[in-house]
Amino acid sequence: MRYAALLCLLAAPAGAQSFSLPQGCDAFLTVQSRSCTVGHHFVCEGDPEGLQRRAVLGEDGLEFVGAIDAETQWIESHFMTSGHSERLEEAPRDPASFTELLETGEDTYDFRTISPEIGETRYVGRDGLTGVTETIDGVTLQQTEYSIVVYGPGGEEEWRASGNEWISTDFRMFLSGTSTITTPDDEWESDESPVEFIFPGEPGFLSSNPKYDCGAMMSKLEIAK
Template sequence: MRKLLILTLMIAPASPILAGNWTAPEGCEVFMTVQAKACRVSNHYRCAADPAGDQWRADFDQEGVFFYSRIDSEGQWVESYTLNPTVRQVLDPVRADSASFSELLASGIDTWDFGMTRDDGSASGAKGYDRLTGKTVTIDGITLQETEVDFIETDVMGNTLRRARGNEYIHPDWRLFFAGPGETDLGDGQWRPIDGSPVEFIFPGEEGFLETQPKYDCDVLSAGAMPAQTPILPASLKE
């Protein structure tokens, strides 16, 4: 039922989305809203029907919701949905090296190597690592640990689809990754700067909770800068 509700929300006719009126699917509860750079706001939520530790994220730009993603208790991406057109992407059950939030915290580095399949028939693989830099940052009163990330995504023929490198942030207790500053190559060999860092963390009862309109960098994007709808991986896969 939860997946049906999510798909219903995604394929509903496009209409203007008013600020602060988003509702999570039935049986789910939003626990945090994050306003980020690059004109994105995300609502993080948990669903009672999911395995313990699973978390969802719904991403919104100025036009509305464009991305849903689920991670497990290890911060490992499990499934996601992109819109226009609607495509579901899932983690392959057999993996060369599963992502592990626990390993990252325990040893300071976590490598990963896995495949993903989409319901449009395409498939790809992602390989890379997260490494703690030993630095911390405080954003909107929340202390986060900085990571270094480097990854490559290839198709089934081994062709590079995209690469990314840079920094991200984690919150050990929330077991969440947040995008940060870096650069990405969309398969054409050109590295482009990207920064989807969080700016505000908003909790139930606070102004801006359940917000659906992003606040930061939107004027820059409208002037022609590259959007960061899908943040630097593995944030887009693990969050």
């Protein structure tokens, strides 16, 4: 995201009930999820066709801002709690492809992101459709099973995860689900499944307040897809 626009997001007053987008941006969807997060999906003037952005808030405010393209590649990611950002390399070895996932039922990927703060990170994994569908608030979701291994700048494994996520073909996006996350020192379960889909004009659209599983102590690994 343009740096000035990111500053606008960060400047939102603490405790505000409604989330404010940068000028020139329009939101089209709010998703309330488990693990005490609420995400707002939006598009901005001047962005390439197919690019969509997402801002995620937790109990303490803004946690993540990122952008994906029409193939759901992670174009850019900004992590507020760690203070680092990542951008997709120019020519990934095996780009993520939403189209391939829909056409064949499976997609593999192998790409790197570049960060001024932490250097290169390599992501290697696969997504596959399970055949399970679910409808929430009129939005039809298809379940995926996934696995991913993440390597640090020196080639060392930093973490890995596997589990089930969801995709929306209408919005061309992934939504988090249930995962098992493993680091060299720890392993834990995560459930960030969507609970509500809220559209413009509906109560709770652009709310700054997550609703589900809040108040619990949870370990979170900064994963955004």
